[in-house]
Amino acid sequence: MKKLLLSLSLCFTAVLAAQEVTLKPYDAEAYTVVNSEGNVNSIIKNPVYTYLIDNYKAISEKEILPPNGGGDCGFTQTFQNGIIYTKRNCGDAALATGEVLTIANPNRESVLLWVESVNKVFGDYGQNHWNFDLTEYRPTDNLLGGFFTINRDIDYTTILVMSGC
Template identity: 85%
Template sequence: MKKLFLVLSLCFTAALAAQEVTLKPFDPAAYVAIDSEGNENRTVKNLVYTYLIDNYKAISEKEILPPNGGGDCGFTQTFENGIVYTKRNCGDAALATGEVLTIANPNRESVLLWVEAVNKIFGDYGQNHWNFDLTEYRPTDNILGGFFTIKRDTDYTTVLVMSGC
């Protein structure tokens, strides 16, 4: 079943490859709750998934990932515009929030702006910086915060979002 889903997702992605996808802007303020004492709560479980549910229509059901020796391993789901979301809870990913966003033929600048906006949820205090080829956005001094890795392939880009908080 997983192989069938992957093949269908790739076919769908290839069909959209001719169209450049611009990610809808991420508004950090929409994901910050204020408690009764006026303090900000920036803890959002599955931040990327919440953003997708708020901004895109799901075109598949959640497909549970097979367990990796123990309990829940996460899920994957396809959204409109050639976007596939995967939440991984397996192995060492349990130490951090690992969310993967795969986008068919994305507009590169919209991805970079999206990453910088999402980072504000993790308490961006100017510690995150891009590496030389704009494939990693992370704290420079091994401090806690958001970690982003962008991998470009021919017809799609994968963004890994991890929180070291």
């Protein structure tokens, strides 16, 4: 019986991994305010987490990341459609701070459109541009704004979102 359940579980996981996940559109206007000078100000602290809460069902509780000697280091939480969110506040690693979204087998085009729309929360004034292989979307000339890095693996894609504001 255990072998049957294990086999069914592995088959179910393989089917989920084979299905392409298309990210739901990000409505930047719902999370921003335009002030009297025409500048865009984000009204949320963690735009990616807010997007997930608004658009996907959480299938796990928040799991606190172990502290690295200095208090809160963040948390991780799993959502439907093979999406894992991590908020990092650590100060000791390359992915030390920011929001990390891990998606099982995402639709590439939906990821690129999603990144461009999330960037509007950081005040997109046309300063962000893609690099040659579409793995980084960042301001040119060291301007302030959103910084995005996309790392693709065989079965999943990781998007690191950081604010340079």
